[in-house]
Amino acid sequence: MATHHRARFVVCHRDVIEDGVVSIDDGRVVAVGPHDAARHANAVDHGETALVPGVVNAHSHAFQRALRGRAEHLTAGQDDFWSWREVMYRMANALDPEQVEAVSAMAFLEMARAGITTVGEFHYLHHQPDGTPYDDPNTLAHRVIAAARKVGLRITLLRVAYGRAGFRKAPDPLQRRFIDSDVYRYLGAVTALDAAWRHEPRVEIGMAPHSVRAVTGKWLWSISEHQKIMKLPVHIHACEQRAELEACKAEYGRLPVEVIADEGLLNTRSSLVHATHLDRRALDLIEERGPSIVACPLTEANLGDGILPAGELLARRAHIAIGSDGQSRIDPWSELSQIENNLRLRHERRNVLAHHADERDGRRHTADVLWPMANENGARSLGLDCGALAPGHPADMIALDLRDPALAGTRAGTLLADLCLGMTPRAVRSAWVAGEAIVSEGRHPAEDAIVDGFRRVMGTLERGL
Numbered sequence: 001m002a003t004h005h006r007a008r009f010v011v012c013h014r015d016v017i018e019d020g021v022v023s024i025d026d027g028r029v030v031a032v033g034p035h036d037a038a039r040h041a042n043a044v045d046h047g048e049t050a051l052v053p054g055v056v057n058a059h060s061h062a063f064q065r066a067l068r069g070r071a072e073h074l075t076a077g078q079d080d081f082w083s084w085r086e087v088m089y090r091m092a093n094a095l096d097p098e099q100v101e102a103v104s105a106m107a108f109l110e111m112a113r114a115g116i117t118t119v120g121e122f123h124y125l126h127h128q129p130d131g132t133p134y135d136d137p138n139t140l141a142h143r144v145i146a147a148a149r150k151v152g153l154r155i156t157l158l159r160v161a162y163g164r165a166g167f168r169k170a171p172d173p174l175q176r177r178f179i180d181s182d183v184y185r186y187l188g189a190v191t192a193l194d195a196a197w198r199h200e201p202r203v204e205i206g207m208a209p210h211s212v213r214a215v216t217g218k219w220l221w222s223i224s225e226h227q228k229i230m231k232l233p234v235h236i237h238a239c240e241q242r243a244e245l246e247a248c249k250a251e252y253g254r255l256p257v258e259v260i261a262d263e264g265l266l267n268t269r270s271s272l273v274h275a276t277h278l279d280r281r282a283l284d285l286i287e288e289r290g291p292s293i294v295a296c297p298l299t300e301a302n303l304g305d306g307i308l309p310a311g312e313l314l315a316r317r318a319h320i321a322i323g324s325d326g327q328s329r330i331d332p333w334s335e336l337s338q339i340e341n342n343l344r345l346r347h348e349r350r351n352v353l354a355h356h357a358d359e360r361d362g363r364r365h366t367a368d369v370l371w372p373m374a375n376e377n378g379a380r381s382l383g384l385d386c387g388a389l390a391p392g393h394p395a396d397m398i399a400l401d402l403r404d405p406a407l408a409g410t411r412a413g414t415l416l417a418d419l420c421l422g423m424t425p426r427a428v429r430s431a432w433v434a435g436e437a438i439v440s441e442g443r444h445p446a447e448d449a450i451v452d453g454f455r456r457v458m459g460t461l462e463r464g465l
């Protein structure tokens, strides 16, 4: 029997339905439409709220939640991505399996409270701090999945392939927890992880060669062959930092996107994470092969990476998703606005991305371009069918409080603009995954325990970091 959820607004794709109803049966949406007193007599009435698809966070390193606030100072000279990475490595090496789970649960809890119902976890902590694999080489991956299950998020665990420090670089002892000895061992671990979670509907497995610097062409090719057979999503960091482009050119004689394409990994099941520094050839390849792009503008701003060329990508019909990446701030709504606002600052103009929107009511709306980045495009990037409140899709949805100061006064015609450019996590009142409530009245039932567990971990780390 279907359960009916009634709200002042229901958002189906880009349509805003006034006094709408979402009908859910067996964890899936079975109908969406205007409220009908006869058909929806027993509807749960959420009153002054908007029911919208839960946000898909397509790129996360959950353990980096422990790093927030701990790398925001200068020690000597100037700070950049590479010096930040040193601090991040020390954090990565300080956590035992239980602590990895506690920190991950904190990150996932904060995501759920911000309206995220699915996470793509780019997971690269595999081994013991000295590099010895645990008895089960997926011990830490299981811990991260357990954390997502504790919170109730849908998760795609993208197991990272890390083979080396970089081109002509001596092994870095701080990377020992990430590195698998060869690609076959890596693929064996992916297969075992996939088998272990095959029957859990909210857990999916994917692959993630870390970057073209962290694996060789042979690894990329082997992962591409495996992808063809297993049809798994593949994510890879690409073109985040300019220094990475130079190093790639020196080794391969080509830029990262070209290398990824030549090894068979640029396709509709693949995602380029960041894609900040793209030349014309890279943009053409993206148009031709159709990978997703995962932008993480709050992290990219925090790390000084650069600005996503979102206009050029949209001109080539790219599907852009968003990710919280380094967790310096978990706020998918600000990720959306930052993509547009970065371009306004750069070009000294307004509504830059609206040029790529179809005309509606005689206008082009910036939100029409940004909105799918928070839901449908993220689902595409992870190969999932969530991301839309429409019949047949999983009932992953959130209720937003229209009495919250951030949303008060909105109407059907402005709701998407308010969500993409003026929204705050505070207005998320409830969240459901597969029709099951994970956040109710702005709280998660395990919130106190998860926050206390995280605070305990941070208390023990305080001395070392």
Ligand SMILES: [Zn+2]
Residues within 6 Å of the ligand: 059, 061, 122, 237, 273, 325, 326
């Ligand atoms: Zn990342």
